[in-house]
Amino acid sequence: MTSRHLLKNRRWTCRRLRARSIAIGALVLVSCGDDSGPAEIVAPHRAEIGLRVRVHLLSSQFEPLNTELTEDEVRTVFGRVNAIWQQAVIRWDIESIVREEALNADSFAAILRGDLQPSDRVIASVLPRDNLLTGDWDVFLILSFGGLTGGIYFPVIPAALSAELDIDGRRELTRATARILAHELGHSLSLPHVPCTEAGNLMSPGCRGADRTKLTESQVEAARRQALAGHPYTGARRLQ
Ligand SMILES: [Zn+2]
Numbered sequence: 001m002t003s004r005h006l007l008k009n010r011r012w013t014c015r016r017l018r019a020r021s022i023a024i025g026a027l028v029l030v031s032c033g034d035d036s037g038p039a040e041i042v043a044p045h046r047a048e049i050g051l052r053v054r055v056h057l058l059s060s061q062f063e064p065l066n067t068e069l070t071e072d073e074v075r076t077v078f079g080r081v082n083a084i085w086q087q088a089v090i091r092w093d094i095e096s097i098v099r100e101e102a103l104n105a106d107s108f109a110a111i112l113r114g115d116l117q118p119s120d121r122v123i124a125s126v127l128p129r130d131n132l133l134t135g136d137w138d139v140f141l142i143l144s145f146g147g148l149t150g151g152i153y154f155p156v157i158p159a160a161l162s163a164e165l166d167i168d169g170r171r172e173l174t175r176a177t178a179r180i181l182a183h184e185l186g187h188s189l190s191l192p193h194v195p196c197t198e199a200g201n202l203m204s205p206g207c208r209g210a211d212r213t214k215l216t217e218s219q220v221e222a223a224r225r226q227a228l229a230g231h232p233y234t235g236a237r238r239l240q
Helices: 003-032 071-088 105-113 120-124 173-188 217-229
Strands: 049-059 090-101 137-142 151-154 159-163
Touching (some): 049 071, 049 217, 071 173, 090 217, 105 120, 120 151, 151 173
Parallel strands (some): 049 090, 049 137, 137 159
Antiparallel strands (some): 151 159
């Protein structure tokens, strides 16, 4: 078989193959193009990951640090947080709800008055550390950040700090309160901030996109990797 023959045969074979693949393609197109609409993109099957979280409700003489959320309200908030995280098939299981006295309220008050520069170190200093769920997740809740922010994640502890009232002082437990907490838990799963898009994203703060709770496929993958590691994100990479 000379190369010319091979070539001829190959050309012939290719022509037949192309014809066949066009035929097959047309078949597929026909089948996809029928009246039931485009082929459904099936998300890969993902096993549900349950993560244990201890909820710390802070009390204080200084009102912004004093939350009056009831246990039922905390469960309502987590119901919505779990609805948001269902897209990653991750479920937050409340291990316990504890009430604790906030520390260093004077420094926090000075920050809210504008007398002290806000810093992670000073804000983190209000969190009592003697009852952490080591190795798992800890969420601290206060009343308000006085309009400074909605929440903060501290990889060094690690713990999330979120507020009952949103940045505008509104109390919407199944809306802003849950969304902001879901965002901080996104940081605990190693997700950084992403730019604001029309589509919206859980990890773009203040972004009024279409869906402010949405996660992309790559965010879901990254969050599940951290969840499967079995502990909150403690890396040095700045997430906020
Ligand atoms: Zn953030």
